[in-house]
Amino acid sequence: MARKFVMLASSLALLAPMLICMAVPVAVVQASEVRDFVGYWSGEVGSARERVAVGVDLEEDGKGGLEVRLDLPLAHLERMPVGNARVEGDRVVHPELPMALRLQGDRLVGNLLGEDEHAFLQRGAPRPAVPSAPSVPALPGPRWSTRLGGQIFASPVIHDGIAYIGTNGGTFNAVDTQDGRIVWAVGLGFPVYGTAQVEEDAIYVVSDGGFLHRLDRQDGHEVWRHELDDGQQRRVLPHPNVFDWDWQAPRPVLADGVVYAGGAGGVLHALDADSGQVRWTFAVAGRIRHAVAVDAGQVYVAAESGTVHALGCIDGKEHWRYELGGQAAADLVVHAGKVYASGRNARLHAIDADSGAGLWQLNFWTSWVDSAPVIVEGTLYVGSSDMRRISAIDPANGHVLWRTEVQGQSWGTPLVLGDRVVVGTAAASPYFVRHEAGLAVLERRSGALLTQQVLPEGHGYQWGIAGSVAHSGDTLVAADIEGRLMGFDLPR
Secondary structure, X not given: OOOOHHHOOOOHHHHHHHHHOOOOOOOOOOHHHHHOOOEEEEEEEEEOOEEEEEEEEEEEOOOOOEEEEEEEHHHOEEEEEEEEEEEEOOEEEEOOOOEEEEEEOOEEEEEEOOOOOEEEEEEOOOOOOOOOOOOOOEOOOOOEEEEOOOOOOOOOEEEOOEEEEEOOOOEEEEEEOOOOOEEEEEEOOOOOOOOOEEOOOEEEEEXXXXXXXXXXXXXXXXXXXXXXXXXXXXXXXXXXXXXXXXXXXXXXXXXXXXXXXXXXXXXXXXXXXXXXXXXEEEEOOOOOOOOOEEEOOEEEEEOOOOEEEEEEOOOOOEEEEEXXXXXEOOOOEEEOOEEEEEEOOOEEEEEEOOXXXXXXXXXXXXXXOOOOOEEEOOEEEEOOOOOOEEEEEOOOOOOEEEEEEOOOEOOOOOEEEOOEEEEEEEEEOOOOOOOOOEEEEEEOOOOOEEEEEEOOOOOOOEEEOOOOOEEEXXXXXXXXXXXXXXXXXXXX
């Protein structure tokens, strides 16, 4: 992966040997200059949006440079090898990290983990403390559990007490949320990884056959299908040694009688929702794995390659494009004149919906942001991967209000219910940090963890809840990767 360090894959520990072997130019300096930087330095890094504890251990590498190890408790990194740095006069520089720190007596001052992230480190200061996980009451186990076959990476969508969800076993299912009874199931014949769009009489869902399917909501029979691409899907599901993880597919979006869906061929299709006839198409660079956002006559689409495009809803003409600087990672969200885009370059972006100008970026400290945010009463809530935290953010400026440890990878959109926030989490093993898969319930204002349900360890490398949690009446509904749809009693 010849990308910036922040574009690291989900398992940073497993990437560490590769990072150490990266060819970093080493300037010719006197040994005494290198020794001036040797030692352990700790302090804070960040911006006005957030400051976090960090530690940097610098050791001579025997080649005129320095080996770098990183302590970053917020991201669960402890003495993580992150490659070699070079000394340039009074500075130590690691372009891939990125890091450029200037020696000022017993302090190192400069940029670390981002060009706009300012570090102030002291030599010989203590290592930053790793907070312990709080002990909270356990959420009762599922009231019902229904095996649907295959694996489930999609999120359940509920309409009139029925949960609709597809599996990578090629089926699409309607399940009663009161007792888990399968109301109907149909075989699409192709794996389903994406979440469906459910309307009063229709269901729209994308399959890995390269199709957008319209199904009848009453019995699941196919009304029409439209070819999005040639169906030659290539996926890498979570794996301990291969990091191009790809478990997502776009949720179709319906607006003003038009359904929007993209495909692996990198083309966004705008179709008549009733007939499936094409209104227009627009090609981007890279696969489309995420849902578009529609607002005020514009549709916003993200390419996996890292561009966000604003198009006219009527004709598909491009109005602007924005560079994320890394791979797009989640559905786009538009709210109050801003487009929010999550990325695997450890950033959440806020973009002006009219002009495409970047408004702010928030660092997630090496963690992928595979969660799409939700905004409720002026606060943005979003999950994250290896940081294992749910974050509450001021959408006006990107300032962090709180971040709460939920002990697992939170890839879905947080579910806000009154004064609670409910999230599902996934886990993997072997991994550089232990995850717990299950459900977590937080207090919305403070972020305090109220209760948690830990699911049993799965049989594969990855298990737990990959998508979002839904609710129906007094029931929380979640799907786990191993193919079960589960109903939990809503916590009081």
